Every structure is written in structure tokens, then in C-alpha cells.
Amino acid sequence: MRKAIQILKGHHTMDGAGVKLYRVFGGPSTVDLTDPFLLLDFFGSSDPKDYIAGFPWHPHRGIETVTYMLKGRVKHEDSTGMSGVIETGDIQWMTAGGGIFHQEMPEVNADGEMRGFQLWLNLPQEKKMITPKYRNLRSNSIPQITLDNGVKVKVVVGKAGDVVGPIKDTLVDAQYLEVEIPPETTFIHDLKDGYTALAFAFSGEGYPDPSGSKKLREGELAVYNRDGRAVSIRAGEEGLKILLLSGRPLEEPVAWYGPIVMNYEYEIREAFRELQEGTFVKTRAEVEDYE
Numbered sequence: 001m002r003k004a005i006q007i008l009k010g011h012h013t014m015d016g017a018g019v020k021l022y023r024v025f026g027g028p029s030t031v032d033l034t035d036p037f038l039l040l041d042f043f044g045s046s047d048p049k050d051y052i053a054g055f056p057w058h059p060h061r062g063i064e065t066v067t068y069m070l071k072g073r074v075k076h077e078d079s080t081g082m083s084g085v086i087e088t089g090d091i092q093w094m095t096a097g098g099g100i101f102h103q104e105m106p107e108v109n110a111d112g113e114m115r116g117f118q119l120w121l122n123l124p125q126e127k128k129m130i131t132p133k134y135r136n137l138r139s140n141s142i143p144q145i146t147l148d149n150g151v152k153v154k155v156v157v158g159k160a161g162d163v164v165g166p167i168k169d170t171l172v173d174a175q176y177l178e179v180e181i182p183p184e185t186t187f188i189h190d191l192k193d194g195y196t197a198l199a200f201a202f203s204g205e206g207y208p209d210p211s212g213s214k215k216l217r218e219g220e221l222a223v224y225n226r227d228g229r230a231v232s233i234r235a236g237e238e239g240l241k242i243l244l245l246s247g248r249p250l251e252e253p254v255a256w257y258g259p260i261v262m263n264y265e266y267e268i269r270e271a272f273r274e275l276q277e278g279t280f281v282k283t284r285a286e287v288e289d290y291e
Helices: 265-277
Strands: 004-009 011-015 019-026 037-045 055-060 063-071 073-078 083-086 091-095 100-107 114-122 133-137 144-146 152-157 174-181 186-190 196-207 220-224 230-247 255-257 260-262 286-290
Touching: 037 196, 037 230, 063 073, 083 091, 083 133, 114 230, 174 186, 255 265, 260 265
Parallel strands: 133 286
Antiparallel strands: 004 220, 011 019, 019 037, 037 114, 055 100, 063 091, 063 114, 073 083, 073 100, 091 133, 144 152, 152 174, 174 230, 186 230, 196 220, 196 230, 255 260
């Protein structure tokens, strides 16, 4: 069984045009620890003023962004005319690859509430300039399994029990699961030895490993050691909801400036030169819809 080597607390910040969010991790201080995952934001508010300004036009290169809407609507549009809406329960798995210039603008629901996640994954050097792609997963295309002990798992990428997630050709070998663990119940899940594993608690609290020496509270991230083939997570008295992420570390140099993540500084300079010259976007993105 894996051991939780660290419990990280995120911080409240603002991004985009003034969107209030909770940054679970992200930046040079955690990039080696969470490799291949770069950043995880959790956003949630019932006050539209906290999010309605959205994320106006901005570039991405060298990464993938995964937007998961727990509640609410976000309209997406890029500079080539591609557009769509991510609604409650939907996920957009966007491969920025060689370059996307887009905006993500929230829309207000009847009750004004919006909640969700955005995860950034790094791409390996040989795939950073790949053709961009959108994978659009509607809520009914994401399978869920209820295990014998009552644990519920939504499988986006990876496997739980005999259920396999709809995305099977990720550019980095990874797992992305949403797990709901009933009170005083243990969830055991297999992982690949040597892979990074992270568990973010977004509701409730519990214990991230069998030792019971560390407690995982709402808003905290458990970072596991990379030795071992399983995690064992036990919920507390009120149950526990987590995002469970695992992936093969890239162990490559990282040059990171805002929404552009490459391997070397000269590649960052080249990206900004192309933005100024209007040559940043190389090709129209591919689209794969999961209904």
C-alpha cells in the first residue's frame, strides 16, 4: 500500500478576468512533486460576481486542460471558430498541443451556483506541438460503478472494477477518477508502481493511508510515495469525496510562463513571438464527442 508522504493545503486566488478560485496546487514549487500534473483549480460560488468575468481570450501550448463541471455552464470558443458549452456533469479534455487561443466564459444558472475543477497535465517533449484536440464528454458518457461496499466511482480515464473510462488513448498514461466513499468505509484502488498518485478531498474528510497517522480534510491534497501498487483511503464519519489522479512522471525539464508550458526558455520566447506575429495557432483542432 502507498503511504501519503505529504498533505498539501491550497490557497484562494483570482485568475482570468477576476474569477475567484481555490488553487489546490500549481507552479514551480510543486511541479516535480505532482509530475505529470501541473495545476489543479477548484472553483465554486453561488454569487455570479465571483466568476462571471470568466477567462477571456488567452493562449495554451504544451499542455492538456481538463475542465469538469460539477454544476453550471461554461461556453468555450477558440480563434478558429470552434465552440461549445460544458454543462453540469460534463468534462472537456482539451489537448492544447502546438497552440490554442480560446476563451472560457461562464453562464449564470437560475440559482447562480457554479462548481467545478480544472486540471492541467504536462505533455512530453515529443508531443508538445501535436495537433490540438477537444474531447467532449457529456455526463451520460462517463461510466459509474458502485462497489460492493457502497463506494461510487466515476471513471473518466483508467479503470475501477470492471468499468473502463471512455478516454483510452491519453498522451500521458494516467487515471482520473471521482470517488464517493460512504462514512467509515475504505476504498482500495490499484495503481501502477512508480506512478505519481494524488487524492484531493473536495467534501468530507478521512485517512489517506492505512497508518491513520495523517488526516485528509476538505480542501487538502494527499501526495503519495511512488512505491506500491495500491492506495487505501478510509472515509470519516461524514463520508469523503475525492478526485483520485495518477500518472507516469515525465521527469523532463519544465519552462513555464502562464498558460504556456514547454521544456526550455527559448521555446517560451518563441511562443510569445508567434503570438505577436499572429502565427501561434498552427492548425484547427480535432474534435471527438462522447455521447
